[in-house]
Amino acid sequence: MIEVSHCDLRYNQAKSQVKVYDNFNLKIEQGESLVLIGPSGCGKSTLLYLLSGLMPPTGGEIQIWGEPVKGTRQKTAFILQEYGLFPWLNVEQNVSLGLRVRHMTKGKYKVLVEDMIQKMGLGEVKHNFPSQLSGGQRQRVALARALTLQPDLLLMDEPLSALDALTRERLQTLLLEIWQEQQLTTVLVTHSIEEAVFLGSRILVLLDGRPTQVVGEILNPLVGQRGYRQTEEFFRKTSYVRSLLERGGLDESAK
Numbered sequence: 001m002i003e004v005s006h007c008d009l010r011y012n013q014a015k016s017q018v019k020v021y022d023n024f025n026l027k028i029e030q031g032e033s034l035v036l037i038g039p040s041g042c043g044k045s046t047l048l049y050l051l052s053g054l055m056p057p058t059g060g061e062i063q064i065w066g067e068p069v070k071g072t073r074q075k076t077a078f079i080l081q082e083y084g085l086f087p088w089l090n091v092e093q094n095v096s097l098g099l100r101v102r103h104m105t106k107g108k109y110k111v112l113v114e115d116m117i118q119k120m121g122l123g124e125v126k127h128n129f130p131s132q133l134s135g136g137q138r139q140r141v142a143l144a145r146a147l148t149l150q151p152d153l154l155l156m157d158e159p160l161s162a163l164d165a166l167t168r169e170r171l172q173t174l175l176l177e178i179w180q181e182q183q184l185t186t187v188l189v190t191h192s193i194e195e196a197v198f199l200g201s202r203i204l205v206l207l208d209g210r211p212t213q214v215v216g217e218i219l220n221p222l223v224g225q226r227g228y229r230q231t232e233e234f235f236r237k238t239s240y241v242r243s244l245l246e247r248g249g250l251d252e253s254a255k
């Protein structure tokens with residue numbers, strides 16, 4: 001289990017401090033696909049940074065599988081909003097980067113990288129540079145690079161937001177397949193209600209308060225079922241998430 005216990009997080013700004021998290025608690029079970037949704041600035045990315053170990057909490061503790069997080073971990077993969085690809089490396093080199101950094105020999109990583117490139121449908125563009133790829137292809141390269149490292153926790157910050165609607169749906173399906181096949185624990189940030197309900201086995205709706213509050217926690221047991229997007233239950237869940245977000249907005253303006 002992943003446990004965020006009594007965490008505080010404050011940012012120093014020009015003349016004040018922003019208290020984003022105050023005594024925040026969260027548990028994530030192994031194999032869950034947790035989605036974070038909420039208005040801009042409510043603290044979604046900050047929570048990912050805390051889980052990644054890139055940013056220590058100002059108070060409290062985070063444990064992953066019983067181990068306190070004290071900096072980044074090899075088994076946590078983090079996909080950022082702008083893909084994080086190196087423009088001077090081609091697809092193959094970008095995908096193999098993590099393995100090379102870990103000093104895996106070329107003989108070993110070549111096979112793994114080629115497998116992943118094929119799985120992600122990048123075979124035809126493997127010698128291309130990021131500038132020669134579409135947004136969807138770049139996103140698949142970022143995913144491929146993360147997955148070659150066989151993470152046990154995959155964090156994603158709005159990974160599909162820059163894509164056109166159809167490419168986005170295709171990649172949502174790919175993410176779902178990866179999550180189901182590998183029983184990966186994932187935490188994904190999105191602004192899209194449909195994406196949250198399509199991908200999240202649990203959805204946390206956050207409110208832009210100071211500190212951040214969880215205004216809704218929705219279990220979504222049918223996630224991953226064939227044709228889920230077309231069901232009444234899917235529609236019901238998206239309406240519910242929307243109503244929580246709207247109520248959050250109303251509360252905010254009533255302050």
Ligand SMILES: Nc1ncnc2c1ncn2[C@@H]1O[C@H](COP(=O)(O)OP(=O)(O)OP(=O)(O)O)[C@@H](O)[C@H]1O
Nearest residue numbers: 011012013018020039040041042043044045046047
């Ligand atoms: N490095 C920083 N220094 C100071 N304040 C910050 C810093 N990073 C974020 N903040 C503030 O903390 C709050 C939460 O930011 P965060 O990026 O986590 O929100 P978010 O929900 O991910 O937003 P978005 O949906 O726009 O990406 C915001 O008010 C933001 O202005």
